[in-house]
Amino acid sequence: MVRIASALGLVMFSVALLILSLISYVSIKKDFLFGSSSRYPNGGPRMYMFHAGFRSQLALKYLDPAFTPLTSTLTEKVQSNATKWTYNSTAFTQQREDISRYIDIPHNFSLTRGAVRVGQLMHYDYSSHKYVYSVGANFRSLLPEASPILHKHYNVCAVVGNSGVLTGSKCGAQIDEKFDYVFRCNFAPTEVFRRDVGRRTNMTTFNPSILEKYYNNLLTVQDRNNFFLSLKRLDGAILWIPAFFFHTSATVTRTLVDFFVEHQGQLKVQLAWPGNIMQYVNSYWKTKQLSPKRLSTGILMYTLASSMCDQIHLYGFWPFGWDPNTGKELPYHYYDKKGTKFTTKWQEAHQLPAEFKLLYKMHTKGLLKLNLSHCA
Secondary structure, three states, X not given: OHHHHHHHHHHHHHHHHHHHHHHHXXXXXXXXXXXXXXXXXXXXXXXXEOOOOOOOOHHHHHHOOOOOXXXXXXXXXXXXXXXXXXXXXXXHHHHHHHHHOOOOHHHHOOOOHHHOOOOOEEOOOOOOOOXXXXXXXXXXXXXXXXXXXXXXXXXXXXXXXXXXXXXXXXXXXXXXXXXXXXXXXOOOOOOOOHHHHOOXXXXXXXXXXXXXXXXXXHOOHHHHHHHHHXXXXXXXXXXXXXXXXXXXXXXXXXXXXXXXXXXXXXXXXXXXXXXXXXXXXXXXXXXXXXXXXXXXXXXXXXXXXXXXXXXXXXXXXXXXXXXXXOOOEOXXXXXXXXXOOOOOHHHHHHOHHHHHHHHHHHHHOOOOEEEOOOXX
């Protein structure tokens, strides 16, 4: 009886496993991550683009006899190519010229004091035209006299995204020491994670929603002190604040403006406030068949960097929930609390798999260098 029960239990477990595997397999996107071919020239395994919620390789391993760890493919297609990657200056220069036909980035990088008047109404890029922000004297006083990146030129730049793939990468020293200019996204923390992401920041974006999410809208003295200390670490870097993307940022923007007016002269940070530029940036990327509801901050930073830099290296651009180096699960951001599960929220809104596929294509053409490997 014990043997029969054991055998029956094993059969039931196998059936349940098969059902779960089939469900997971259906959720896998059939698009290939690195191309439409089912096989690579060297006979390597098929590389599927994973559904964001697919956390285990078990179903694919169970149903595909040709399965080998996904890390093998990535090692072959990206990591080993790192030493063979060649910068294509001609192609990059052409792309920069193409982008400039849609937007003059140096002049549109920030609103300037002389070009804005008190009482002027600003609309929002991604909200109904009925919503407006009335420019006040305080806001206008914070605008730079001229674009902070006008006539700025750098040789090799790094754009550091916030993907969980940076966790354990040990790329901090490389990011800090190798590049002439370092772009970061959304005021991401660096101090605690400096071994993996570095500390150097020459420019970072600051979505007003960050004030709500991480600094409690500056409601207490402690919140204000924490924010002040975080800004102090920037030490002369540019804080690029896209206040006119969504109308829901209006209240937070006013809080932010009041804070900076109160602390004028106490911080070295350079403030930049872009106007309505996204329609122009979106128009360019649509020519590359990339047209999500909203472009990611990462590809927006690449666009800005293209006007300032001759060569661009990307770190932390990996929109999937597993590590291409180890196969382990990853959080969405490198700074997420331990145990935080990968989220599909932004992956869907930004069409991140499609964006990654485009970036990888640009990597193979020498337009940019996509760094996914752990650093020595």
